[in-house]
Amino acid sequence: MQTHHVDHDLIQAAANVARSRCRGDNHTMAAAGRARDGRIVTAVNAYHFTGGPCAELVLIGAAAAQGVYDLDTVVAVGDRERGVVPPCGRCRQVLLDYFPTLNVIVGENDRVRTVAITDLLPDSYVWADHQLDAK
Template identity: 85%
Template sequence: MTTQIQHVDHELVQAAAHIARTRCRGDNHTMAAAGRARDGRIVTAVNAYHFTGGPCAELVLIGAAAAQGAYELDTIVAVGDRDRGVVPPCGRCRQALLDYFPALKVIVGDGERIRTVLITDLLPASYVWADHQLAAE
């Protein structure tokens, strides 16, 4: 059962949509992501497509946030170029997001039906790499 959180961070969705409209050009950059850091800052990023498997916008966002000193993200959203709207994270991104931010909220859905869910609901019964790290200490 998915835990829906009542609040949708529309400012975050608008930030990602703005980046998708203004920075995604051609086939190399087709997705934008925005994340809200725990201190309230918004960090944005775009994917870096490459036929060898370039990173998704959500993964680029993790690095961009760290480069800005934002090591704790509260909420994330990805938006496609060409007005595709909110796009849920792929499986690889879901696992990475869960490992980095186990309490992360993710905005998913389309049109008027966007909603906020916990990352754990997008990847149920998952292996949590962070648990492995704690056990190794």
């Protein structure tokens, strides 16, 4: 597993959103993504008992709404100062499908690191039809 530069500004952007926008049980996670052009996009999860989307999935839609279609790095941060939280299995698969060269920040406290999404989901299924549509 190769590690990459840790984007501390991206972690801080997600932490700021978690601290200022996450309220109660409906919004408990924030995500931030850096576009290849340097822009930062943020989002929060939309918890619902029927299976509302994680912050990383909301981030994909928020990025597209802002004209960002090529994310370079993402991170999720929990509310109540929980710090960096790795993506769940569903998010790992969706992130891989949308951004196969994506980097993801994971780890805790002073041990955060940036890894390729493929390292978080080795030997994974690739949604080929989606990749053809994206070109």
